[in-house]
Amino acid sequence: MKFFSLFKKEVREMLTFQTILSLVFGVLLFIVLGSVMKGVQEDASNQMLEGMGKLAISDQDQSALSQQVLQQMRDQGYQIELLEGSDDEILRAAQEKGYQSALVIPEGFEQGIEKGGEPQKIRLLNEIKGGGMTSLMSGAEGSVEAINDTLSAILIEEGGYEDAAFVRNPVVADEFTYVGDKSVNVSASVLSGLIMMQGIFIPIIVFILVMFASQMTVSAIANEKADKTLETLLCAPVSRFSVLGAKMLAAALVALLQAVVFMFGFRFYMGGMTAGAMEGASGIGTALNTLGLTLGPADYLLVGLQMFLTIMIALCLSTMLGAMANDVKSAQTAVMPIMLLIMVPYFFTLFLDVNTLSGVGKYLLYAIPFTHTFTAANNVMFGNYTVFLGGLAYQAVFFAVLMFLTVKLFNSDKLFTMQLNFGKKKKVAAE
Amino acid sequence: MQEKALVIEDLCKTYRSSKNGDVKAVDHVSFDIDKGEVFALIGPNGAGKTTTIRMVATLLKPTSGNILVDGIPVAEKAEKVREVITYLPDEAGAYKSMTGIGYLQFMASLFTADKEKAKEYVDAACSINKLGDRLKDKIGSYSRGMIRKLLLSRAVMTRPALAILDEPTSGLDIINALDIRRMIRSLAKEGMSFLVSSHNMLEIEYVSDKVGIINKGKLLAVGKAQELKQRCGAENLEEVFEKVVSGDEVF
Numbered sequence: 001m002k003f004f005s006l007f008k009k010e011v012r013e014m015l016t017f018q019t020i021l022s023l024v025f026g027v028l029l030f031i032v033l034g035s036v037m038k039g040v041q042e043d044a045s046n047q048m049l050e051g052m053g054k055l056a057i058s059d060q061d062q063s064a065l066s067q068q069v070l071q072q073m074r075d076q077g078y079q080i081e082l083l084e085g086s087d088d089e090i091l092r093a094a095q096e097k098g099y100q101s102a103l104v105i106p107e108g109f110e111q112g113i114e115k116g117g118e119p120q121k122i123r124l125l126n127e128i129k130g131g132g133m134t135s136l137m138s139g140a141e142g143s144v145e146a147i148n149d150t151l152s153a154i155l156i157e158e159g160g161y162e163d164a165a166f167v168r169n170p171v172v173a174d175e176f177t178y179v180g181d182k183s184v185n186v187s188a189s190v191l192s193g194l195i196m197m198q199g200i201f202i203p204i205i206v207f208i209l210v211m212f213a214s215q216m217t218v219s220a221i222a223n224e225k226a227d228k229t230l231e232t233l234l235c236a237p238v239s240r241f242s243v244l245g246a247k248m249l250a251a252a253l254v255a256l257l258q259a260v261v262f263m264f265g266f267r268f269y270m271g272g273m274t275a276g277a278m279e280g281a282s283g284i285g286t287a288l289n290t291l292g293l294t295l296g297p298a299d300y301l302l303v304g305l306q307m308f309l310t311i312m313i314a315l316c317l318s319t320m321l322g323a324m325a326n327d328v329k330s331a332q333t334a335v336m337p338i339m340l341l342i343m344v345p346y347f348f349t350l351f352l353d354v355n356t357l358s359g360v361g362k363y364l365l366y367a368i369p370f371t372h373t374f375t376a377a378n379n380v381m382f383g384n385y386t387v388f389l390g391g392l393a394y395q396a397v398f399f400a401v402l403m404f405l406t407v408k409l410f411n412s413d414k415l416f417t418m419q420l421n422f423g424k425k426k427k428v429a430a431e
Numbered sequence: 432m433q434e435k436a437l438v439i440e441d442l443c444k445t446y447r448s449s450k451n452g453d454v455k456a457v458d459h460v461s462f463d464i465d466k467g468e469v470f471a472l473i474g475p476n477g478a479g480k481t482t483t484i485r486m487v488a489t490l491l492k493p494t495s496g497n498i499l500v501d502g503i504p505v506a507e508k509a510e511k512v513r514e515v516i517t518y519l520p521d522e523a524g525a526y527k528s529m530t531g532i533g534y535l536q537f538m539a540s541l542f543t544a545d546k547e548k549a550k551e552y553v554d555a556a557c558s559i560n561k562l563g564d565r566l567k568d569k570i571g572s573y574s575r576g577m578i579r580k581l582l583l584s585r586a587v588m589t590r591p592a593l594a595i596l597d598e599p600t601s602g603l604d605i606i607n608a609l610d611i612r613r614m615i616r617s618l619a620k621e622g623m624s625f626l627v628s629s630h631n632m633l634e635i636e637y638v639s640d641k642v643g644i645i646n647k648g649k650l651l652a653v654g655k656a657q658e659l660k661q662r663c664g665a666e667n668l669e670e671v672f673e674k675v676v677s678g679d680e681v682f
């Protein structure tokens with residue numbers, strides 16, 4: 001009962017004009033971020049196209065035409081690695097040699113071309129390894145285009161083909177995308193777009209939740225301290241745990257509300273970006289299922305648990321910072337380190353796959369508890385359960401320690417004897 | 432036998448600070464307050480009044496010494512003590528987005544889960560602070576005097592065994608200060624005990640039954656204002672303070 005009135009008061013205090021204003025600001029921020037992301041995506045694929053010139057190809061046709069095409073491409077300056085075996089083996093071999101993807105010119109290629117009419121299929125093998133943006137990029141379509149252009153030039157030189165459309169486009173890519181040991185006959189770029197949607201959605205919710213909740217908690221506590229209402233509360237016959245609990249719960253709830261509002265805006269924005277990919281490929285949903293790249297109910301539960309831990313960690317941190325700060329202003333400065341702790345892993349995981357990073361950088365990132373939150377959805381999706389559970393355990397321990405420290409701080413008199421002046425020099429008591 | 436509202440024995444508090452060295456803010460202070468008595472702790476800025484008060488209010492832990500509130504030891508049973516005290520910090524504010532009445536209801540709900548009783552508390556506060564219709568306004572629109580009255584009425588509405596008021600009249604004009612002094616006196620007459628602090632020694636004469644003069648953490652003199660004046664041959668408490676501090680008189 002007492003807890004409920006504390007909770008009610010906290011919610012009312014936190015749902016102010018300011019919080020609504022910061023919400024609007026947040027939406028703007030992500031719209032900007034959204035367009036930056038789009039830019040990055042385009043940049044990356046342009047780079048891939050420009051950096052072309054190295055291809056891993058398996059020529060299973062072994063015909064005069066296929067040899068001629070490959071020879072001409074070598075003459076144009078392409079470096080071509082010839083591989084053999086089953087599709088699986090070809091892709092592995094290509095990857096070992098540093099290629100992102102591999103092409104297979106199937107048997108009967110020459111015959112098909114001579115017959116004309118239908119463009120011939122070249123198998124394009126690709127693998128998606130993680131959710132990071134760069135690992136989802138592939139300029140593989142470019143290499144099929146290169147073959148197409150070379151062959152087209154040969155056919156035009158030969159002459160005698162009636163069908164201009166066929167001569168211009170004698171080759172199409174037949175894309176196979178691998179995840180682990182499973183594969184589907186779907187384009188990697190379409191798939192990666194969808195995976196990104198899934199993989200980015202959750203981090204974004206977390207990002208907003210944590211940002212808003214920390215900010216609100218810090219100001220709420222610093223405000224109470226400045227107004228000395230905190231002293232009044234701590235002298236009242238309510239447990240310190242419920243004073244703290246009510247604050248954290250209220251902050252989490254209000255942040256959740258903001259996240260929901262924001263998600264609608266974001267969906268709306270993202271909708272425009274991915275609508276094409278969604279409509280263009282039917283059966284994509286089943287493809288994702290085949291690859292195991294969708295989150296099932298149990299996965300959502302796990303990811304949700306991690307989110308909860310994340311928010312509680314952030315709230316503990318901001319509660320302590322808010323409690324130790326001298327005034328509201330320095331409290332807002334004090335929350336900067338938390339913001340950094342969130343921003344750094346957020347952007348890193350947005351553009352990179354942390355699992356593929358090397359040594360020190362990886363462990364530094366993993367030491368930040370929030371990193372595990374941002375990688376959670378992808379780790380679950382790609383079946384990296386060890387990494388995921390390790391992160392979860394790390395966060396749980398981190399949270400337990402923080403909560404212990406927070407309650408200890410509020411039970412001690414450090415609240416009134418310890419004062420951190422963030423950014424300012426300590427003023428000598430004089431009046 | 433009548434229990435004392437507050438007993439303080441040999442109380443010390445040292446602030447540890449790496450920069451300025453240790454500050455002995457309260458140094459072997461002892462005094463007690465009877466039921467229905469108003470005790471005023473007076474002294475200049477930095478004397479250690481707020482530190483003493485915060486220790487009684489369970490916010491600070493004493494470095495050494497004992498505090499008994501209504502017979503309950505603060506060190507062991509801080510939670511029990513919080514049920515029988517109320518504390519008004521100096522320069523305290525209230526939640527600006529709440530209305531006056533909303534604030535009183537909120538605070539009452541922290542002291543009791545019983546709705547009837549909570550309403551009783553709020554009614555008591557309303558009749559004490561005399562803010563009338565303004566209680567329906569947001570606290571953000573209140574003047575300092577109004578906030579002080581609101582908070583004071585909050586501090587006494589639950590009829591605590593001991594009400595602790597840090598500088599209850601600081602920053603108020605004469606009329607408002609007078610109002611508040613009268614309020615304290617009339618509640619004391621009904622049996623409530625008060626621990627108040629002030630650095631205004633003239634005004635404190637009128638409100639308190641007993642005063643303790645504190646300077647640099649040391650309690651230099653305790654007694655009825657009248658007695659102290661007589662013993663020092665002084666006209667008022669300011670003169671008493673001057674003499675006590677300069678060491679002419681020792682009690």
Ligand SMILES: Nc1ncnc2c1ncn2[C@@H]1O[C@H](COP(=O)(O)OP(=O)(O)OP(=O)(O)O)[C@@H](O)[C@H]1O
Binds near residue numbers: 429446478479482630
């Ligand atoms: N948190 C703290 N850390 C270190 N020293 C402190 C702290 N709080 C108070 N002090 C020091 O303790 C001494 C007593 O301070 P206190 O606040 O109790 O004085 P006061 O009598 O209430 O003064 P005022 O009339 O200005 O309110 C002062 O020297 C002050 O500088």
Ligand SMILES: [Mg+2]
Binds near residue numbers: 480482521597
């Ligand atoms: Mg003081």
